[in-house]
Amino acid sequence: ERERERLTFKADTSVCGLCGEEPWTAHAAPCGHVFCYYCAASNCLATDGFDCPRCGKAVALAQLARVPPPPPPPPPTLGD
Numbered sequence: 474e475r476e477r478e479r480l481t482f483k484a485d486t487s488v489c490g491l492c493g494e495e496p497w498t499a500h501a502a503p504c505g506h507v508f509c510y511y512c513a514a515s516n517c518l519a520t521d522g523f524d525c526p527r528c529g530k531a532v533a534l535a536q537l538a539r540v541p542p543p544p545p546p547p548p549p550t551l552g553d
Contacts, residue, residue: 486499486501486507486540486543488507489507489508489509489512490506490507490508490525490526490527491508491509491512491513491516491526492509492512494509496508496509496510496540497509497510497511498510498511498539499539499540499542500513500537500538500539500540501537501538501540502525502530502532502536502537503530503532503536503538504525504527504528504530504532506525506527506528507540508537510537510539513532513534513537514534514537516532517532517533517534517537518534522534
């Protein structure tokens with residue numbers, strides 16, 4: 474679990490490395506690249522793991538870590 478806490482993202486977390494869209498339930502591979510959970514999971518299940526398309530490192534389903542959602546924008550201030 475601590476390994477997942479130290480995960481650093483190597484790519485923009487707003488774009489899936491597989492489909493190129495905004496990640497749906499974003500998850501990161503051990504290499505730090507971000508994918509939609511369903512894009513990564515379907516690739517892992519179809520091929521018993523897959524190679525990250527960004528860096529070529531092997532990815533297994535159990536290695537995917539949930540990416541926390543971005544914080545909400547600050548509320549507007551009065552008088553602006």
